[in-house]
Every structure is written in structure tokens, then in C-alpha cells.
Amino acid sequence: MNRTLYGNLIFELSKKGRKGYSLPQDYDRTHTTAELPEALRRKEAARLPECDELTVVRHYTNLSHNNFGVNDGFYPLGSCTMKYNPVINEEIAAMKAFAGLHPLQPAETCQGALEVYYNLQQSLAELAGLSEFTLNPCAGAHGELTGLMVIRAYHESVTVPEGSPEGSHEGSRTKVLIPDSAHGTNPASAAVCGLEVVEVKSLADGTVDVDHLRQLLDEMGDQVAAMMMTNPNTLGIFEPRVLEITEMVHKAGGLMYYDGANLNALLGECRPGDMGFDVMHINLHKTFSTPHGGGGPGSGPVGVRKGLEQFLPYPRVTRPTPDPSRQGGAELRIVTAPANERSEALPLTGERGEGLSIGSFFGNYGVMLKAYAYILSLGRENVKMVGPLATLNANYIKESLKDDYLLPIEGLCKHEVVFDGLVDKSTGVTTMDVAKRLLDYGYHAPTIYFPLLFHESLMIEPTENESKETIDAFIDVMHRIAAEAKSDPELVKSAPHNTPIGRVDDVLAAKQPVTTYWKSIEA
């Protein structure tokens, strides 16, 4: 990373008459867009930049020097699983033969692409202990929403037992139980899915308050569609009573949703399906090493236990049961939503329903290629070491830093550890300051001020890819910052000093929002 700010906008490099592209000129010009009625054409040309190729290349290369990625250095951003993104996966995903496939080309012409899709579905099902996966969701939050839709579709399909009070039907289960320690996306996804959020309290040790859960189920069990859980939870702690919890919710007729954000901790040791979860999503961009790309594209496959497969969205990729009388494996098929004639009366869910659909095509296929390549590279013998090594790294950090940083909950953590700021709060140095000072030392900051259970949360997730040397150096710097907080608190409070820019004025940005170049030149 470069310490100097590269500040130009591409628009500021534009000069009329320059161009950065070349297109063939030998085409049939019998028709031009001038044929279109004027009422259908834009009045003025879009003010896009006019630049030569080298200017564009330098501009974006210079911009990249003001960015920090996993390849630049340690990125202990809790809850985000910033593991190494293997280079070979990029090579595979960029293969021209995949790039050139149209999603609507006949299934018999793209069996290789479907093979990856199908095999990844199967691999995830094995790793999760579930029956079937859809790869359609484009991100973790998209997966959460899809999973909740599947749950609601299931409830809508269930007929109530005879003798139930009049007017009751399973589709009216609209409450979702969410621990107060959950990621913000859980309640947000529930709301988008038309569900009402009911918070389940946490105990002092950060785990679910099972007594409170029981009380809630007693009160409203017949209205509960599902409970959403992350395990290990957002504090990095394994919920020891998970089996009891899933049993209680099932007994009340609700389903258990597993937020796969923290799945990395469990690879090799434990599967969501075996803990009693019915529906889950996996972040391929966390657990399965696909790059975060500055915020996407990700992929959030959703898996379900046996009996819920029919509620997964379309399109699907399936392999019909092979005909034993014929040689060779059966061809993979693309199954689109049932082709019933559309009418307003047709329900979306239920037996006669159209089925769910959450994207135009198959999802972020390019991301799936990388995840499948990763699974094949690891193989059965290495996949099982992911959780243990990630967990070892986190516990090693926990034990090494708890003298200077306040460890609110003793005991084993899983893949990440949460501190509540510095032990010594008298200097006034906050978690924010520590995070900013880390940037000066060439590290990305941990996740800060989440989970909300503590005031000064500092959440560190090292992943299994980091060496002891890297972690020791980080621990050393964390201790050094704690010492600086005592000896020279201003140095820490005014950090960062060695980055392209200093701390930014968030208030100014929000008060008078300037979100385009056009607005900025007006101002």
C-alpha cells in the first residue's frame, strides 16, 4: 500500500477527443439509431470520461495502491473470515470456456459447467450435514432472506391439524426468534421476509438464555416460524446447549435457521445438520475462500434438511436417477419453475405454486468455480483441519493478549475472539483509536464496536492461513499499542499517521451528501 493519496477522479483526467477503445468498423450500416423516434432518444450524450488506454490503466493502478487487501497483510477482521484467496482459483474462474457460456444455452451443451454446479451442491450438503443446496443466492444476506422464504413457504404448505382453533393456519407463523447478539442482517432479513423479530436474551457469558427462550416459546410457540442462530455465536463462543435449543424450537413447530457466517470454525468438527438445524446459508466468500472483492460478488448458498428440498428456489440443477440399462452417468438437467400458465390466482407457494425465484439465472457462477476449486484443493484430509487451525490461532491470540486487552468472557473461543477494549481505560484510548493505530503498523483493523453486547468490542479473527510468525508479530504490535496508550495517548488518539488519508469527517459526508462527481462540481 502507498502512503500518499492518489486523488484524481477519472472525470478530471478526461479530455475531449481521446479514446481508449477500438471496435471493428466493417459492419452493415443500413440501419442507424437515428431511425428511432426522437421521443425515444436521450437529449444529450452521457458525460462519460474520454481517456486514452494508458491513462485509464494508470488511474486504476494508482487507485489500487491506496487499498489494502489480504495479499497486502494480516486482515484480522472478525466475523468476515478474511482467509487467503488462492490464486489458482482465479485462474480457473477466468477460463474463457466458462466466461463464454450463456445461461440459457441448452443443458446438453454445458454439462461441464453444470457438473461444477452440481458437485458443489453435493459437497456443501456433505460438509453441512444437510440434504440439498441451492447456489442461487448472491451473498450471505441474500442467502438469509432465501432461507427464511423457504421456511415461510414450508409453513404455508403445512395444513393445521383438525380441531385447531378457527382461523389458525401454519402460514400465520410470522415470528422469528433471534438472539440479541446476532448479526444485524438477521433481523433485517426477517423484516424483508415479512417476519416479526422477537429478541432472545443472552446470558452474561454471551450464550443464549435458554430460560428466556423457553418462556418465549410458552408464550408464542404456535406463532414462531423459526429461530435464527449463529454457532459459534458472534462472540466466537460455541453455544453449548444448542441441541436442547433446536429440540425446543422443533417441539413448538418452528424451524431452526443456521447463519453460516461463522461456519469456518466448525469445519472438521461439527455440522449444522447434526446440531438439528433445518435451513442454513453458507458464505462462500468466507468459509470457502472466494475473494471479498471490496464488498462482492459473494455467494450465499442455502441448504435444507431432508423434506424441505421442494421449497428451494428455481432454477435447479439435478441429476436424474441413472437408468441401469444404459451406460455412463445420466446427464445433468436444468429445472426451471413449473411451466403452468400464469394467472393472478395462482399461489407462489404450496403444491400448485410456481415456486420461489430469487435471481434471473443461477447466481454468481464465477464465484462457485472458485469455491469448488478450493474444496478440491483441500480435499477431505485438509478440509477437516480448517476449523481446528482457525480455532487454535484465535485461542492463541486470546491467551496472548488478555493481559492488556479486557477479555469479558473466559474460556475457549472458536475461530474469533472478542475483547472489550483495553484493560486500562484510564488513558481515554478507545477501541476506535487502537484500530486506527493498527493501520499505521500495516495491519487491517479488527471488527470494532460489534457485537453490541460490549461497549468497546474488538473482534479478532485470524483464520487458519496465518502463520505463528504473523500472529506473534501482530500480538507484539497490539502490546506496543497498549504501551503507547499509557506513554503517549495522543499518538494513539490521533492515529493513523502513516496512511494515505487521516480520519475522515463522517458528519460532513452525511449532512450535505455529495455522492456524484456532478454534485461535487456544482458545490
Added chain:
Amino acid sequence: MSTPSQKLSTPLPTREGQGGGSAFKYFPHTEEDLQEMLKATGVKSVHDLFADVPEAARFKREYNLPDALSETDLRLFFEQLTHPLNAQQLICFAGAGCYDHYAPSVVQNIIERSEFLTSYTPYQAEISQGTLHYIFEYQSMIAELTGMDISNASMYDGATATAEAMMMAWGNAKKATRVLISETLDPKVRRVVDTYAHFHGVPLQLIPAKNGTLDREALDKELAEGGVAGVIVQQPNYYGIVEDYTGIADAVHEQKGIFVVNANPSDLAILKTPGEWGADVAVGEGQSLGIPMTFGGPGVGFMACTEKLMRKLPGRIVGQTLDNRGQRAFVLTLQAREQHIRRQKATSNICSNQSLMALYVTIYLSIMGKEGLREVAEMSYAGAHSLRDKLLATGKFKDTFPGQPFFNEFCLDYDGDLDALLTEATECGYLAGVKVDTVPEGSSSVKRPVGPSAPEGPSEGSHTLMLAVTEQRTPEEIDELVEIIKEHKEEEARA
């Protein structure tokens, strides 16, 4: 043609170990490291770190997965999968939401830079100016292309962006009873909007089409009844037709509703912008801006709106500000709308964007620039119109929607067995378009298009073919496709 499945039935290569003992290339822990770290942690083995996992939930067997592949074997495996029999590279005349446009070499090269590729969402502005800066440029370009005031940092895809717009309209309305959606919207997108609306509790009402365009009489009738939170249309519509939406915005605004235009950004070099149509929200799929098809994803959804709706816009937004050294800097802003602050009261559950694809689009638009995007549009338009002339001249096709202006995609009714024609084209290396399902003549409903070819796909007897042409299609390819179809005609005649 031999069946690719036979080619693929070869099992994965299996090797004992990776060479060099038990070490694995992505795990740096030596035996010595492990012992030291375990000691510091106070446990004997890594499995003891899971002592808190109940016995009954422990995974005790081996995963049923293949053994680890070396990089060499991994390459061989994917080469086998991409053998021409298994991943046929067809000359693409299909569109229906995914287009084979020119992808400049520069773009792919730059987006692979690890500083962009391996970074997270730009929370730490001080070391994320690269990402924040290009998102600001992206937002500026999308706002300019669509003619809107403000764009978010991008969405998953065009379909979910449209669904988000539907929910935005619903959330914005005070006393609405429904959202209206045009039947000329891509049915795949409509299905996604349907799904979201069903669970979000938004009554959707379909406004039928007439000769391939939105039935204005039907729309006016619905609007007159009141209670409309929003109207969603597509431009060019699913069938490639450029519709005239004059007057709709005013009528919707009279109801205090929101007018949503789903647009193809590539065509916006020429076509009237959503802003010029009076739209409050513009959404769409950005794949047509040079993003490779890659079997349908990743693409990128865009979403832009008027300043008035700024605080209701879902997704990430980057704004300009100053740092404490007085430098212009960029930062994630207006976060009070978002899930990590508002939880269930957020405008959406979206907590990321499709950042790298937004970068793709930004570099693409920088390379193509003002003139390049227009040239792409002109070439695509010219190619599509030329192909249509030639296909009509074969005498085997009829105009599906007579007299309607179109851009680079169009529908024709084939006078014969369309499945046989498409199969033959595929055998010649051409993806000759997408079959569109039909309904009996005289029905008020439009033809219902269906997705990928499959047993559950278009019903037998459909005659409508939808073709798309981009600047990638050469005059020779256009002529060859026409020849294939002509020859096919002769074969049919002989039979």
C-alpha cells in the same frame, strides 16, 4: 454428437498425499508451531479446543469428499470440464437478460489486482480509498447514464434491484393497496419481484400487454382507481421493444406513487433516460456493460433515484468528504439507513454491494467513454436490424409484434418446428436465440417466455424466437446464421 456425460464419468484423479509429508500449502503450521501454540493455549490437541461441543453433535467420520488435488491435477480436471464437448462455445445470438458484449482486455486485468480483489467492504476509509474512490466514480457514471440524481454502490443483480425498488415504493406509500408491474418486464425478473412481494406482503398487480407493449388503457384504468404505490416497467422491454412511456410518470405522481424504470444501461448511450421519462427510481442489470456472461453471473445490479428519495435508497452509498489533513476523501455514508445500525428497521437487509463488478463497470465505461458506448449501441442496433431484415427475407418468419421499434433484440414467429431449427443451429455452433412461449392467437395475454431449455421449459409448439445482436457479432456470423436457417428450410421442404 457424443454425450458429454460419458466424457465426465471419469473419476477425479486420486493421489496419496501432496508430496513432502503432511504439510499443506495453505496451512503454515509446522509440528513445532502447533506444539508451542497448544502449550500457550493450555490444551493438548487441537480437538480439545472443541471440548464445549456436545458429544452428540460431534462429526466423527471422514467427509465423503475426494482426496486433495495437486494444482496440476486441479488444472487437468477443469480442462476436462471445459473440453468443447462439455462447455460448448456457441456463437451467441441469445440475450434475454444476458448479453455477449465486448470486454476490453484492460478491465479484466485491473480487477484482478489483489488490492481490489482481496479487500473487504471499505469500513476503514484510511486504507480503502481505492475502493471508495472507484465506487464514487461508479455512482457518478450510473447517475449520468440513467439521468438520476443519486446511485447506490450497486446491488446483486438487476432482478433483485427491481425487487428492492418494489419494496421501496411500498415503504414510501402512505395509503397504497398495490404495486403495478408491466407484463412486458422480463418474466424472470417478474418472478423474483413476485417472490419478494409475496413474503414482504405487497400486493402486486400485473398490467397486461398489447402487441408487445404495456396496455396504456389498462394502466390508466388501474391508476384511476387509486391506491397505487408504484409502477414498474422495463426499457427496452423484455421483447426488445423500445416503449413510449410518455405521460406515465405524471399519472403515477398524481397518486403519490413511484415510477420505476428497469433499463438496459448499454442502450442508455442512445435511449431516453429513466430520468427523462420522469422515473423516481432507475434499476437494471449492468452485465451488458462488458461483463462476461459466465453462465449468468456475477453481473451487477444498479439502482439510482431522485434526491428526494435518497434516504430511502437501500444499499451502500459512498460520499465525498474531507480528512483531518484537509484532503478530499471518500467514505461510506448515510449509514443510518442500513442493517448494522437499524437492524429490522433498515431500508433493506443488503449489507454488501457487488463491488468488484462495479469496478468492472467503472473501468469499462472509462475505456469506452462517451463515444465508445454510443458506438457499441449503434453497432448492436445495426446488426440486429440487419439480421431481422435477412431473416424476414427467408420467408420463414413473421413479425411477432408488427410495427414496434426495437433496439438490439427482437422476436420473430417461425413457420415450422422451432426446436428442430434451434437444435440444428446448435450443431453448427450457433446459439440462435431464446425460444419464447406462445399462447393461442386472439388471447389478450402476451406470449409467456420461459427460461432455460428443459423438460419443464417452453411448451411444445411454441413458434416465437427471440434474438439479440451485439457489436461482437460480425457480418459473416450474421450471414452464416441466416444461411443455416435457409438450409434448414430446404431440408424441411425435402422431408
